[in-house]
Amino acid sequence: MPNLLIYYNTKTGNTELMAKAVEEGAKKVQGVEVTLTFHAEPQDLQNADTIIIGVPTYNHHMSLDIQNALQKTAESGINLKDKVGAAFGSYGWSGEAPKQVLEILKNKFQMKNLDTPVLSNYRPDEETLDKCRELSRKIAEELT
Ligand SMILES: Cc1cc2nc3c(=O)[nH]c(=O)nc-3n(C[C@H](O)[C@H](O)[C@H](O)COP(=O)(O)O)c2cc1C
DSSP: OOEEEEEESSSSSSHHHHHHHHHHHTTTTTOOEEEEEEESOEEEEEEEEEEEEEEEEETTTOOOOHHHHHHHHHHHTOOTOEEEEEEEEESSOOOOHHHHHHHHHHHHEEEEEEEEEEEEEESSOHHHHHHHHHHHHHHHHHHH
């Protein structure tokens, strides 16, 4: 069965609310195994067919956990080429982190289908949560 990994980080819970909506959206599609995790090793990224990363912006940057995981994956020589990727995240005023993650997935790992990230200004409202559900539902449908 194709699988979809949702790997996220959060400090105050806003990106976690988004991550749970992303999980809900993906689970609407039959025949796709969905994993939601706060911690991923390079091997977990390698084993996933699709990787959706949730990352808040702190100090104009992605959180260190996500940065370290991507760094470790690159150093391990793991090949993520042609896997489907996406990103989302909560922010306060600048919101660079999801774009930075997509840039790395695209340029370093040569992943594909990298849609515009779903962003939430602080706590996601219902409309933003729907965008999260829609993002993952579309991607999960493409996997089947
Ligand atoms: C110390 C600190 C630094 C922050 N730096 C930024 C920033 O550079 N750009 C931005 O858009 N938001 C920034 N924020 C706001 C967070 O991105 C925002 O609170 C977000 O909702 C946190 O997501 P989380 O609840 O998933 O951790 C910062 C917040 C704190 C506390």
